[in-house]
Amino acid sequence: MYTFDYQRPASTAAAAAAFQGEARYLAGGQSLVQAMKLRLSSSERLVDLGGIAELKGITVAPGQVTIGAMSTHAAVANSAEVRKALPALAELAGGIGDPMVRNMGTLGGSIANADPAADYPAAVLALGATVITNQRRIAGEAFFTGLYETALKPGELITAVSFPVPAKAAYIKYKQPASRFALVGVFVAQTSGGVRVAVTGAAGSVFRCQPIEAALAGSFTPEAAKAVKVGADDLNTDLHASAAYRAAMISVMASRAVAAALAR
Amino acid sequence: MEVDPETGRTTVEKFTAVDDFGNLVNPLIVAGQVHGGLAQGLGQAMLEGCVYDSRSGQLLTGSSMDYTMPRADDLPNFVVDHTVTPCTHNPLGVKGCGEAGAIGSPPAFINALTDALGVKDMPMPATAERVWRAANNVA
Numbered sequence: 001m002y003t004f005d006y007q008r009p010a011s012t013a014a015a016a017a018a019f020q021g022e023a024r025y026l027a028g029g030q031s032l033v034q035a036m037k038l039r040l041s042s043s044e045r046l047v048d049l050g051g052i053a054e055l056k057g058i059t060v061a062p063g064q065v066t067i068g069a070m071s072t073h074a075a076v077a078n079s080a081e082v083r084k085a086l087p088a089l090a091e092l093a094g095g096i097g098d099p100m101v102r103n104m105g106t107l108g109g110s111i112a113n114a115d116p117a118a119d120y121p122a123a124v125l126a127l128g129a130t131v132i133t134n135q136r137r138i139a140g141e142a143f144f145t146g147l148y149e150t151a152l153k154p155g156e157l158i159t160a161v162s163f164p165v166p167a168k169a170a171y172i173k174y175k176q177p178a179s180r181f182a183l184v185g186v187f188v189a190q191t192s193g194g195v196r197v198a199v200t201g202a203a204g205s206v207f208r209c210q211p212i213e214a215a216l217a218g219s220f221t222p223e224a225a226k227a228v229k230v231g232a233d234d235l236n237t238d239l240h241a242s243a244a245y246r247a248a249m250i251s252v253m254a255s256r257a258v259a260a261a262l263a264r
Numbered sequence: 265m266e267v268d269p270e271t272g273r274t275t276v277e278k279f280t281a282v283d284d285f286g287n288l289v290n291p292l293i294v295a296g297q298v299h300g301g302l303a304q305g306l307g308q309a310m311l312e313g314c315v316y317d318s319r320s321g322q323l324l325t326g327s328s329m330d331y332t333m334p335r336a337d338d339l340p341n342f343v344v345d346h347t348v349t350p351c352t353h354n355p356l357g358v359k360g361c362g363e364a365g366a367i368g369s370p371p372a373f374i375n376a377l378t379d380a381l382g383v384k385d386m387p388m389p390a391t392a393e394r395v396w397r398a399a400n401n402v403a
Contacts, residue, residue: 174271177311177392178325178332239315239324244402245393252270 002042008051012134012159018047019155025049027070027109030101055108055159060085063165066132069108069158077102087264088169088187089127092119095173097180108158111143114150114205116236117181121206122171126187126198129163147204166191170260172253173201176240183241184249188216188225188257195220197254202235202246212254220262226255265376272396274377276306280343281368286351286359294361298344301365307334308366309373313389332389 007018015025023045026032035041049055055070060081067076076082077094096102096110096119110120111131124131124140131138134157143151152158166189173185182201186209189196195216200206215224230250235243266275281298288294311332315324325331350357370388378386381398397403 174273174392177338179329239330240391241393245396248396249271 001036002039004043005045006048007045008048010051012052012054012157015047015049015052016134016155016157018045019157021045023047023155025112025157027106027112028072028104029109030097030105031109031113031115049108049157058082064162065089065165066160066162067107068160070106073097073102073105073107073110074099076107086163086165086169088166088171088189088261089123089163092123092171092187095119095171107161111161112150112152112158114144114146114148115181116147116204116206117176117179117183117185117201119171119173119182119185119200122182122185122187122198122200123163124161124198125206125208126189126191126196127163127166127169128191128193128196129161131158132160132162133158144205149205164191168261168264170257170264172257172260174249174253176201178240184246184253186250186253186257188254188261190220190261197225199250202250204236209250209254212251216254216258220258222255222259222262225258226251228254265373265380267377267380267395267399269396269399272392272394272399274310274390274392274395276310276340276373278340278343279306279369279372280345281365282345282347283361283364284347284349284359285361285364287348287357288346289356289358291346294346295344297361298365299342301363301367302342302369303334303339303365305366305369306339306373307332309370309388309390310334311338311389311391313391 009015009018021044024043026046026048049070055068057068058071058079059066065082065086073093073096077090083090107120110118111124121144129140131143138151145151169189171187173182176183184202185200187198195213197209197212198206199209212225212228215228228251230247232243232247235246237243266277285294311334317324351359374386377390383398
């Protein structure tokens with residue numbers, strides 16, 4: 001790890017002001033600190049967000065669940081309010097990493113990092129969530145722009161994510177056996193705008209699978225999802241799985257997510 | 265063993281090992297040796313494998329993020345038992361017990377898997393994709 005300057009501001013405004021030079025925000029550190037230890041990432045300054053109270057907190061209002069950017073995965077998974085209002089989201093959070101990762105990792109850190117196999121981006125895209133920053137509100141559809149790339153500007157700080165509550169939803173992932181990240185993860189949601197199906201782990205960035213959405217709009221059943229043959233072009237091939245296998249698993253995971261959503 | 269043909273995921277539901285190590289001086293330690301060997305052998309059969317880039321020779325499975333070691337939730341509770349035929353070549357009548365688990369479990373696993381799939385061969389590790397292709401006749 002290279003040396004760096006460390007700041008721990010007490011407010012969002014102070015954090016933005018502290019973001020000087022070649023800086024990065026530090027949330028749970030579950031991706032950033034690992035990258036720094038491997039010398040894949042180095043910054044002149046880390047701005048630790050852990051002391052900013054206004055970035056934590058979960059608010060459930062009718063039809064809306066708003067989660068502070070520094071909320072840990074464990075906090076979301078264990079929240080009785082989220083489990084009642086949006087159980088698919090609590091289950092997704094509870095399936096991230098392991099207990100140690102969940103005690104430190106945060107929603108804001110996860111989506112700002114935009115790992116192609118992270119779980120939260122599938123929820124943001126499938127539910128049509130809004131990413132709230134200290135500068136503006138960004139629609140979920142516009143947030144993830146590429147491999148580890150988002151619409152955030154340098155220094156822009158996510159403060160919360162607001163999730164509309166769907167009629168029914170579920171997230172099922174097939175875990176890459178070593179990392180337990182999503183080899184293919186599918187979030188299916190019946191939203192006010194129709195059925196949305198978001199896929200993570202299969203490509204360079206999370207994406208919506210229009211063929212499965214169309215099939216489920218006709219018949220919201222596991223069989224309808226399973227029958228869709230998803231194209232393998234643009235999907236990842238790596239040492240763990242080929243694009244063809246990932247394509248097949250998108251349909252399988254989607255059908256299992258539909259079954260889980262219907263079973264609530 | 266259960267094979268999920270939709271995903272190729274294989275789970276070992278029950279595993280029984282019966283060994284003859286001669287006289288058991290400390291049965292608890294012997295059981296530990298067998299458990300460890302079974303875990304290692306099942307890891308070899310199901311999960312572990314070094315993968316190299318064919319052009320550069322670079323090791324791609326360079327960390328636990330990509331090289332899959334077996335974990336407790338990959339494995340069932342083992343059923344372990346013994347017969348006792350004292351070794352005639354030493355005063356204690358004992359035999360080595362550290363290797364048996366790792367030697368017996370890979371063929372036991374692959375035999376069960378090829379039987380389940382109705383195929384003649386399955387290379388190790390029997391990854392989900394390899395099993396899925398065999399189960400669904402995908403080349």
